Amino acid sequence: MFCVHPVHSRTRGKQVDIREYIDDVARSVAFLSRIRVPQRHFDGHDGRLNRTVRAFPVAGLLIVLPAAALLSILEALGAASLFAAFLVLAVQTLLTGALHEDGLSDAADGLGGGRDRDSALTIMKDSRVGSYGVVALILSFGLRTSALAGIIPLLSPIGAAMVLLAVAAASRAAMVWHWSTLPPARKDGVAASAGQPDPSAVQAALLSGAAIAVLFLLPNAPLLTIASVALAIFAAVFAFTDVVRDKIGGNTGDTIGATEQVAEIAALCALALAL
Template sequence: MREYMRDIARAVAFLSRIPVPASFFEGYDGKLARVSRAFPFAGLLIVLPAALVFGTLLAVNADPLMAAMLALTVQTITTGALHEDGLSDTADGLGGGKDRERALEIMKDSRIGTYGAAALILSFGLRAAALADLARHLAPSDAAIAILATAALSRGAMVWHWYALPSAKPDGIAASAGKPEGDAMQLALIAALGLTVLLVAPALGVPALVACLLTTSIATFFATGYVRQKLSGHTGDTIGATQQICEIASLCTLAMCV
């Protein structure tokens, strides 16, 4: 249990801008093969400030859309836009690359293109619209729970994507960080599933839970399959893009179920 708690702290440091005490990294080699098992719990902790902001604003009768946008602002600051960056780079690469080599070259370029900009606009717009809709139909605390649940679920999905594909670039960041082991991937999925059940079922009901899990699974499967077809493997950008796609899918599904 102590090692798992240390892995949660390391995962928080990797996935966000939240400062983590150096004591958690004593003797740590920087690899994420085992640490990835803690991604769902880390995701929940990372978005906790955004969920608190969202719930508090709704409790004082703030406009739902404004509350949603402010919550996403806090979440983006907390994560350092890590996953949004992956989404935009992946969209530019897959949208503008005529072949695998050109797509990887585009994804390495830090400049954002039309596909990347469009992907970011749609990501923030769809998530904000979904959160605002949840806020109009649920109590503030229940609406905020959706942020926590989808954060855990989407980070479990990104571990599966990482595990299911080989590295597209042997010299890339994802390859150097190490691929999740089978046991780590399974623990990540179990944690993501358990947290989602505990959070969503009491607040939104079992039908919403089932629909959310089904939609997120389908989104993860098709996103991974498309990346496999286009790039023959994952990159750090596609891992981040998977998180974003699954977060969008799960939030939109929950909004349609309330």
């Protein structure tokens, strides 16, 4: 009678889990950026992201890695902090295709200019950028650039790169939290078609995002500073999510993308103040 050795079964199960997680990382990178990944990671995939979101923090780290490496090189070469910060954010924006900035702009226009739920959602779908969106983008780039420029001189080249990676992982975890907290505001929107995140995937994303952030921040910042960063991210994302809930009653692809920007701004500003 044929039987499978339990040790071999557990080993194969772990191998399958690892392959599935690698697939989720690749799908997350493709979803959150313009970086191309091999088609084999999408074979048999239905396009839903219920489980895939667990890999968002790791995907964020990989997406921002080139910008972090550039920051390290620029600081080692003695480049001006403001120039380095602006160039690094430009690279990040190119790698993501301005995905999160677009979400921030559309969300600001809808939430700021919409008289009610329906008008807010209509404005968010409009490809044109309004005054609220323009102001939001100016503030986003201005705050992130100035905060990063203030942080760079306080850290080593490697330390500055590690901080950038920590913020990337934490801000992508914040996206998952916002996504999971609210229902889709539209039945035919991006968030609805991608599916509501599974509770286990949300937990994995939050734990991995926090672990990566602490791991990369710990050599460069005291515990009190790390705690202030965590508090700033939580307060900013919680407040933004509450505004979205009151205004449109649920999330959209734009509000999910805007959450990344809100978390990134909060983290960098907290670091600039606390370091």
